[in-house]
Amino acid sequence: MSHPAEASRHHAFVDACRTAIGATYVLTDPRDTAPFTTDWRRRYNGATLAVLCPSSAQEVAALVRLAVEHRVVIVPQGGNTGLAGGATPDGSGEQAVLSLKRLNRVRDVDPHNNTITVEAGVVLADVQARAQEAGRLFPLSLAAEGSCTIGGNLATNAGGTGVLRYGNTRELCLGLEVVTAQGELWDGLRGLRKDNTGYDLRDLFIGAEGTLGIITAAVMKLHPQPAARVTALAALASPHAALDFLALAQRFAGPLLTGFELMSDFCLKLVGTHFPQMRYPFAESHAQAVLLELSDSESEEHARALFERLMEHALDEGLVEDAVVAENIAQSRAFWNLREHIPLAQAEEGLNIKHDIAVPISRIGHFIDETDAAIAQHAPGARMVTFGHLGDGNLHYNVQAPEGVDAKAFLKQYQSSINQIVYDSVHRHRGSISAEHGLGQLKIDEAMHYKQPVEVQLMRTLKAALDPLNLMNAGKVIR
Amino acid sequence: MSHPAEASRHHAFVDACRTAIGATYVLTDPRDTAPFTTDWRRRYNGATLAVLCPSSAQEVAALVRLAVEHRVVIVPQGGNTGLAGGATPDGSGEQAVLSLKRLNRVRDVDPHNNTITVEAGVVLADVQARAQEAGRLFPLSLAAEGSCTIGGNLATNAGGTGVLRYGNTRELCLGLEVVTAQGELWDGLRGLRKDNTGYDLRDLFIGAEGTLGIITAAVMKLHPQPAARVTALAALASPHAALDFLALAQRFAGPLLTGFELMSDFCLKLVGTHFPQMRYPFAESHAQAVLLELSDSESEEHARALFERLMEHALDEGLVEDAVVAENIAQSRAFWNLREHIPLAQAEEGLNIKHDIAVPISRIGHFIDETDAAIAQHAPGARMVTFGHLGDGNLHYNVQAPEGVDAKAFLKQYQSSINQIVYDSVHRHRGSISAEHGLGQLKIDEAMHYKQPVEVQLMRTLKAALDPLNLMNAGKVIR
Numbered sequence: 001m002s003h004p005a006e007a008s009r010h011h012a013f014v015d016a017c018r019t020a021i022g023a024t025y026v027l028t029d030p031r032d033t034a035p036f037t038t039d040w041r042r043r044y045n046g047a048t049l050a051v052l053c054p055s056s057a058q059e060v061a062a063l064v065r066l067a068v069e070h071r072v073v074i075v076p077q078g079g080n081t082g083l084a085g086g087a088t089p090d091g092s093g094e095q096a097v098l099s100l101k102r103l104n105r106v107r108d109v110d111p112h113n114n115t116i117t118v119e120a121g122v123v124l125a126d127v128q129a130r131a132q133e134a135g136r137l138f139p140l141s142l143a144a145e146g147s148c149t150i151g152g153n154l155a156t157n158a159g160g161t162g163v164l165r166y167g168n169t170r171e172l173c174l175g176l177e178v179v180t181a182q183g184e185l186w187d188g189l190r191g192l193r194k195d196n197t198g199y200d201l202r203d204l205f206i207g208a209e210g211t212l213g214i215i216t217a218a219v220m221k222l223h224p225q226p227a228a229r230v231t232a233l234a235a236l237a238s239p240h241a242a243l244d245f246l247a248l249a250q251r252f253a254g255p256l257l258t259g260f261e262l263m264s265d266f267c268l269k270l271v272g273t274h275f276p277q278m279r280y281p282f283a284e285s286h287a288q289a290v291l292l293e294l295s296d297s298e299s300e301e302h303a304r305a306l307f308e309r310l311m312e313h314a315l316d317e318g319l320v321e322d323a324v325v326a327e328n329i330a331q332s333r334a335f336w337n338l339r340e341h342i343p344l345a346q347a348e349e350g351l352n353i354k355h356d357i358a359v360p361i362s363r364i365g366h367f368i369d370e371t372d373a374a375i376a377q378h379a380p381g382a383r384m385v386t387f388g389h390l391g392d393g394n395l396h397y398n399v400q401a402p403e404g405v406d407a408k409a410f411l412k413q414y415q416s417s418i419n420q421i422v423y424d425s426v427h428r429h430r431g432s433i434s435a436e437h438g439l440g441q442l443k444i445d446e447a448m449h450y451k452q453p454v455e456v457q458l459m460r461t462l463k464a465a466l467d468p469l470n471l472m473n474a475g476k477v478i479r
Numbered sequence: 480m481s482h483p484a485e486a487s488r489h490h491a492f493v494d495a496c497r498t499a500i501g502a503t504y505v506l507t508d509p510r511d512t513a514p515f516t517t518d519w520r521r522r523y524n525g526a527t528l529a530v531l532c533p534s535s536a537q538e539v540a541a542l543v544r545l546a547v548e549h550r551v552v553i554v555p556q557g558g559n560t561g562l563a564g565g566a567t568p569d570g571s572g573e574q575a576v577l578s579l580k581r582l583n584r585v586r587d588v589d590p591h592n593n594t595i596t597v598e599a600g601v602v603l604a605d606v607q608a609r610a611q612e613a614g615r616l617f618p619l620s621l622a623a624e625g626s627c628t629i630g631g632n633l634a635t636n637a638g639g640t641g642v643l644r645y646g647n648t649r650e651l652c653l654g655l656e657v658v659t660a661q662g663e664l665w666d667g668l669r670g671l672r673k674d675n676t677g678y679d680l681r682d683l684f685i686g687a688e689g690t691l692g693i694i695t696a697a698v699m700k701l702h703p704q705p706a707a708r709v710t711a712l713a714a715l716a717s718p719h720a721a722l723d724f725l726a727l728a729q730r731f732a733g734p735l736l737t738g739f740e741l742m743s744d745f746c747l748k749l750v751g752t753h754f755p756q757m758r759y760p761f762a763e764s765h766a767q768a769v770l771l772e773l774s775d776s777e778s779e780e781h782a783r784a785l786f787e788r789l790m791e792h793a794l795d796e797g798l799v800e801d802a803v804v805a806e807n808i809a810q811s812r813a814f815w816n817l818r819e820h821i822p823l824a825q826a827e828e829g830l831n832i833k834h835d836i837a838v839p840i841s842r843i844g845h846f847i848d849e850t851d852a853a854i855a856q857h858a859p860g861a862r863m864v865t866f867g868h869l870g871d872g873n874l875h876y877n878v879q880a881p882e883g884v885d886a887k888a889f890l891k892q893y894q895s896s897i898n899q900i901v902y903d904s905v906h907r908h909r910g911s912i913s914a915e916h917g918l919g920q921l922k923i924d925e926a927m928h929y930k931q932p933v934e935v936q937l938m939r940t941l942k943a944a945l946d947p948l949n950l951m952n953a954g955k956v957i958r
Contacts, residue, residue, distance in 0.1 A: 111726065112722050112725075112840055164672075170679070180933065180937065184936075186931065190911070193840075196915060196916065197912060198938050199687055199937075200682045204679060208678055224729040297734075358671045358672065393592070438676075439677065458659065478678075
């Protein structure tokens, strides 16, 4: 903000915003704006001209028109729980954060249409709760659900634990309301399962991380509530065996199979070390474990009987070395706890190099074998913490320093080269370097490097066409 | 082709195409091109400069580059079974048809990834067959499956009978290979369930009816094969009761419910009149009937037991007036036959006014009540043939001339005004005027009329950005 003409332009913009939505809702004091200018993992520290807190889509549209008039970049933000810095302004202090949190109304719940219409700032857990009140399930579920917003979930096409059966956020959305980069309001809040009347604008805005327009509301799909959810654990010799077991489980359970999570032995041992109250679930040690979940529309008994048949068959075929079916809800919960404590145990063990990758499910075994070998050669003794949504082909493929080695020093020496080994391997297997978390500002360089030039060009063409002034979350997703 | 410069330009284009893909595959003789210039329903008769029959994506790209060089419009065509004239060239004789039928290779079947990679020209029934050989289900199924191609299914985002459980073609696609309007080849053939690395190009090309680029291949999702499919029929008092019954069926059967088709009493009586061998399935007459299908991963017995429990409950609650569960595969087949003979019986009864509409599922009862009343007032005695995919909110809402009235004369007098009554009603209920069939050239005017200006503008912006010369299927979807 060095240039006086710039400063005066920014000042005029902030003033106009105050007039448009009320001075109370335009934050400029650094004590007020601080929570909005740092990301959740504290990797990015930005600065901002102002944090704008509109309360309606009409106010969002008015603010975007002011941004166009004054040429100010808008950084949309929901619960600020993103993992790629997508909602953090840059350090220039010239970008304005637009918080959607006051757009927090549930506009409609329609059980017969199996839909809920929510504004962007509604917290995910509240969407789940409102669905439950109506006797329905909103299946999107992830660690940040108590504070992330549905608008942020849509902007990043969030994944989570229900993808195997219910899909990503994209697959859960039927319609959107969007403020375009020109400050116009598009009402695409259609609650239809079928509509073939032109280009799919909805899916263009989903996953675009606010770089093409601002999602202000959405019609989301609901599902019938299952009568019971039951989990089981299976012990296996390798990720390859886990793949064969997945195919078998899908044959036995079809769409009732809602979870299939891989955990290496080292993951479970790490949990045991740092959370000794959580017991290793098998009598002996096994190379891999899988957590399965069934969501059954009949009963707990039916789900358990199905699991018993599946496990018997898998043991007979030699696919599975041992198996435990949860006997009650508490035990089901305990199995999920094991899985959910892996990242916590890993944090206790020390800093590590994280990857959120996806490959075709059939390639997972080869991907792990090859990448493990390449890392073992490059950084001998490095410990692989491999777990994730095997049923979606999505692994959290994390690398921990060798035992006794200082984690900080290890990261400093190896982070960049190990990232490259992992992403090159992902690329060879036609995978994704960001399965769930998006690009934000964290992974733009890698995305531009690995994508084909024609794909980058198509993305640039769309960005230039829809946001010709580059005011929508500039510096994210594409450059 | 009156202007000599035009004629010479067209001549040069055709010559260059012959050089590019071989003279054998460039059809210009009207006897050869005739099958490509008329649509399946014979509503549109076009003319063409040439029919181009490339055999690979590289050849498609080369032809598009020639089209750009010589400024010739390309009309992509698959099995030519579309219902909206989307694959028929205009009458100018200046557009070239590009047939994808020689791109007919199945490139890969990956059972562990539950995917099949197919070229655009593979016939839908062949995709189904290859999936079955691999022990998997490709659930897209529609009347034209013996001749329509997967490329056409993708270009029109085809629906069909499996949408309730498996989604439209869009939801069955993981990745695309596309020739852009500049003649570049984008390899987006990713078989990933999760990939958040930029804008969703895939869904932009799906449903765009070839107006933004040409789909040359796709990675499609496969599902586990169900162990059994069982159907049942229920008799009900009204569409409103059918909605309550749908919610109940979903609670009992969850994702096992794969079909929920509404048929009015008049539909079944029409079938009985024209196909007397197909018996009315209930002892007494009922206002509405619903065909239900379960796809069960356990067994036929399990599905039948589930149906019995559901029907007992529905009869107890007074939702359902009568019910029959198919006792064997032959009877399941017979129930589907009833449903599938409705359009045939209707054709026997005479010309009629067809609509392929969708509304939110919860609005179906009101939509039918209000629209029936408006039509009864406008065209007394008109007979409503209402049936369709109730579980998707998709109705074939067709209007037949009053008994004894000449159908041709009735259509001449009422087609346009009845269309308007139906589409106005659809619009009031926030529905879609083309649920499954797309816009093609048939419904552009209506789409432009009912869509908000901002949505039309967004579509135009995308079209101009991706196809600035307007050479990709010009005159379809958008104007």
